[in-house]
Amino acid sequence: MMPHYRIVEIFETLQGEGWNTGMPAVFVRFGKCNLACPWCDTDYHRFGMMTLTQIVAQVRRFSAPNIVITGGEPTIQPHLPVLLDTLKAEGYFLAIETNGIKAVPAQIDYTAASPKRLYRDVYRKRALACADEIRIVTDGTPEELFDFCQEIEQTIDAPRHYLSPCERAGEMNILETITLLGKLNARPDAPHWQLSLQTHKLAGID
Ligand SMILES: Nc1nc2[nH]cc(C(=O)O)c2c(=O)[nH]1
Ligand code: SF4
Numbered sequence: 001m002m003p004h005y006r007i008v009e010i011f012e013t014l015q016g017e018g019w020n021t022g023m024p025a026v027f028v029r030f031g032k033c034n035l036a037c038p039w040c041d042t043d044y045h046r047f048g049m050m051t052l053t054q055i056v057a058q059v060r061r062f063s064a065p066n067i068v069i070t071g072g073e074p075t076i077q078p079h080l081p082v083l084l085d086t087l088k089a090e091g092y093f094l095a096i097e098t099n100g101i102k103a104v105p106a107q108i109d110y111t112a113a114s115p116k117r118l119y120r121d122v123y124r125k126r127a128l129a130c131a132d133e134i135r136i137v138t139d140g141t142p143e144e145l146f147d148f149c150q151e152i153e154q155t156i157d158a159p160r161h162y163l164s165p166c167e168r169a170g171e172m173n174i175l176e177t178i179t180l181l182g183k184l185n186a187r188p189d190a191p192h193w194q195l196s197l198q199t200h201k202l203a204g205i206d
């Protein structure tokens with residue numbers, strides 16, 4: 001039987017966050033997540049089922065040569081490798097936005113992992129071995145996050161490290177975020193952390 005997938009939305013926009021900011025991409029947003037962050041900005045419970053053929057047809061209506069697989073949490077989706085094989089065969093560059101607990105399928109070209117301090121005990125038991133970027137949401141005080149950032153540096157091997165302010169009710173904790181950046185970057189011989197904003201929200205695009 002043709003595999004079916006939980007799909008929240010498929011839309012074309014510019015990647016708003018991290019190293020690939022500005023990259024035109026078709027975003028495929030999957031339903032459900034294995035975490036429940038209180039600041040989550042995605043209604044990942046509201047999804048419909050789509051077949052592999054329907055997803056590929058929808059993606060091809062757009063012109064971007066890149067796909068961002070996101071959610072919800074894409075790594076928990078049944079039959080994900082089958083879909084990725086098909087999209088790869090169509091020639092797409094495949095990026096993924098994951099919370100960094102579960103392994104990412106081999107077809108993925110670029111992995112952005114966003115571990116959550118709230119679930120630090122989970123990451124101590126299970127996490128990705130490597131990623132192309134780590135992007136941590138500043139979901140607490142600089143004191144609370146400093147140790148978690150250091151722990152994740154040891155857990156997930158990555159060449160790029162970002163902090164993303166936590167947005168709740170339209171308010172962003174920029175001061176706490178840059179304070180933490182300063183503390184992390186004051187360490188000698190440690191990874192350099194940079195700011196990543198959700199620029200798509202500032203720009204008023206999807
Ligand atoms: N433009 C844009 N960039 C994004 N990068 C990660 C997103 C996400 O929701 O996973 C996202 C999103 O929703 N929109
Ligand atoms: S891991 Fe991401 S998608 Fe899942 S609840 Fe947290 S913010 Fe939302």
Ligand SMILES: [Mg+2]
Binds near residue numbers: 041042
């Ligand atoms: Mg988003």
